[in-house]
Amino acid sequence: MDRDDVLRDIAQRIEDMVCLHGRRNDIAITYEKGDDVANELSPFQRERFRVMQHCSGEEYFFVYETPDRKNLEPRNVLYVVCVTADSYLTAAQELIDLCAKKF
Numbered sequence: 001m002d003r004d005d006v007l008r009d010i011a012q013r014i015e016d017m018v019c020l021h022g023r024r025n026d027i028a029i030t031y032e033k034g035d036d037v038a039n040e041l042s043p044f045q046r047e048r049f050r051v052m053q054h055c056s057g058e059e060y061f062f063v064y065e066t067p068d069r070k071n072l073e074p075r076n077v078l079y080v081v082c083v084t085a086d087s088y089l090t091a092a093q094e095l096i097d098l099c100a101k102k103f
Contacts, residue, residue: 010095019069028066028069030072031059032060033059057084059082060082
């Protein structure tokens with residue numbers, strides 16, 4: 001598995017834990033590269049979440065509020081966790097720490 005696949009798997013596993021054991025089941029978590037998602041965010045959201053546009057290689061977990069976890073539209077970005085250059089365990093810890101505090 002390459003890095004993208006591992007981080008997508010981490011995002012899915014933590015999403016499942018949040019929905020199973022947390023206080024909310026309308027949460028979706030994705031792993032995205034900054035270039036892929038920056039254009040979908042408003043300038044305010046890019047600044048708020050510090051998502052860099054046109055900066056290749058930036059990696060993020062996006063935490064969304066969505067009525068249907070299988071179909072992410074419509075969705076509302078709640079949190080963004082930058083995991084660029086983090087080890088797998090560090091990336092998982094940063095995401096789970098946020099989820100444990102918020103959900």
